[in-house]
Amino acid sequence: MGPVMKLDPESEVDRVMEVPAPESDLLTQGYWENARNLVFAIQRCDECGFYTHPPRGRCRSCGSPERTFTPVSGDGVIYYRCTTHQSFMTEFDERAPYNLVVVELREQTGLFVVCNFRGDSEQLRCGLQVQMGLEDHGTFVLPQAFPFDAHGVEEEDGPRPLSSDAA
């Protein structure tokens, strides 16, 4: 796992980090509870081991209803990235420009999570290795992507090959 970052409600910088809260439900409660306990866990099938995210009521691969939020390594690679200059919500008006990334987790090809990249924007590129960490917003904790190490480690040849080639 990557770092755990606690926001300071007194801090000017952190105050503008207030974001819309995630509304957990019967499918996703375990995801957010784990995050609050500072564990990054993804729904995994008890039968076949397949990870499904966002959480669903049945395993996407085998259809089993038996599933457990399972801690994952947090290692991943930035698969898609962008930088939002225009804010589309009040909460983000003071934050723009901000980055938004899709991280492919190491555990499974195509296992994607959406988050922000909490590193140097200059480093931001598809193929950049990252580590998932947790950002404490008080009433909820958000998984976020952090640089793999202080400098950020970029794969030598850019993004990893297409998943079909990698097999």
Place this chain on the structure above:
Amino acid sequence: MKHHNEESIAIVGVGRTETSTKSSQATGALVVEACRKAIADAGLSVGDVDGISTYSASAEYGSNTDVEGLTRAGVEFVIDCIEFDRIGWFADVVAGPPALAALDAAVNALKAHACDVALVYRGVHKPKTRHYGRIEARRGSGDTQFTLPYGMITAVHISALYYSRYLDTYYRNRESTGLATFAVNNRHNALLNPYAVMQQPMTIEDYFASRWVVEPLHLFDCDVPVDGAVAIVLTRGDRANGLAQAPVHILAHQLAHAPSSGHFIDDDVNRSPATWAADGLLDRAGVAKRDIDFFQAYDGFSPLAVQWLETFGFCDRGEGLVYLSQPGQIGIGGELPMNTFGGSLSEGRFHGMGHIMEAVLQLRGGAGQRQVPGAQVGLVTVGGYASCAAMVLADGAN
């Protein structure tokens, strides 16, 4: 080339309202106007129509503020507004590659004899009291609980994210004016289209000077939210002959959706719905790539057109931006005229209905100053990424 018979499907009428960014009219009223014009254009009467479909999802991604009849118009509302004799088939499509999802359903309904004359429409609304795409929500629920807290809010985020990987894969060490050339070509064509909302000339420099919305997408990579409606009328084979307009035949059509999209699909072209939509389409239409006289490529965001160009093999994978930037390529007199009406970028956001209507006008020889000389076969695509559709259309001679 395909031989038409009584089972082949043709577009026999088109109709539209003016395109505006500040219409005072209700979307439902605009839809009814477009529908009645399309029926009249076909030389039919309201009583002839017995099938109706629309793509009726909000014109604004993620919006939950729609009011039926005012900002959207589903089929039940439209049936209530027009004195049809008998509706035997209808579909209110809210998922899929917008206009072609509704059109594809109607084509299949006609083929199945579920109806004889089908009306397909799309009405779009631009909010007047706030910036388009802006939402107010204190919490993210359902799948948006995994996106809203991070500020992933609207459709432009999705396109920007996908396009970033394309750039980082293929254009890491080279610059391209491809999207700028595409946007400028759209604008040039829009100036020849009285229904296009954007009527100011644009240069390559204007494109690069336009602000970032979501980097790597500029403002001029995004379609323009508008008020308006477009409608088309379709029927089967023999019925299509002898009506008011020369029929435009649908030679082949295909929808495709990713098997599972979760938040995103990967960039494996072999698993790409665009590839599935394109595979074999021209063969089934009985045409070759060189027969395509124009390409109305979906451009809700400009990188989608690049994906479609490459998917149909007009250029190699990763070479789409280079292709677009070559002189004499995509203009009306060029190798492959693209978005001859201005596209969604410059005509306005009709979610593909503008693309289809333009294909019909071109194949009728009725596109005026922007007519592609001798156009006989056209390609239309709608959507992109997880949800895609493509269609080949031809004039009566094909």
